[in-house]
Amino acid sequence: MILPIQAKVLDAPARNARLAMYTGIFNVLWVIVTVLMIVRPGSTTGA
Template identity: 85%
Template structure:
């Protein structure tokens, strides 16, 4: 069961978080060019995959429960960083993208928010792989 849950968790992360990271990263550059059609598509990708991304922590919690690592520091830090990343996406990235769509203009904050979002996810990914304090030798 652990292998199945971990596999679904990793696949969900790749399928859900990857497109958001790429589309959100592309958005500021496309906004500078003013291509509203592409901006609309990128914003839709971010919104839809943000919702699909809920599967990542759901299967993550299930995996952690089966593995018995719910109290491990690396997991707690990962959970906190994931929550912060979700907040940055929901409260900063998506609303600013919507502002840009409503009134096409360059928004320097958007690139910064997107960078923070991506940095948080990169950190979570490293924590999931390295798992500081783990006895697996990874």
């Protein structure tokens, strides 16, 4: 089920590119956060 605001956004082709760009940036930021949580820069425990 698509909400009315979502339907409006999906109807405009220019907005689709912007939405895709923001979604991609958001996903890249989450990947960076996840990697930093695993690597833990500055950690001296080695774990």
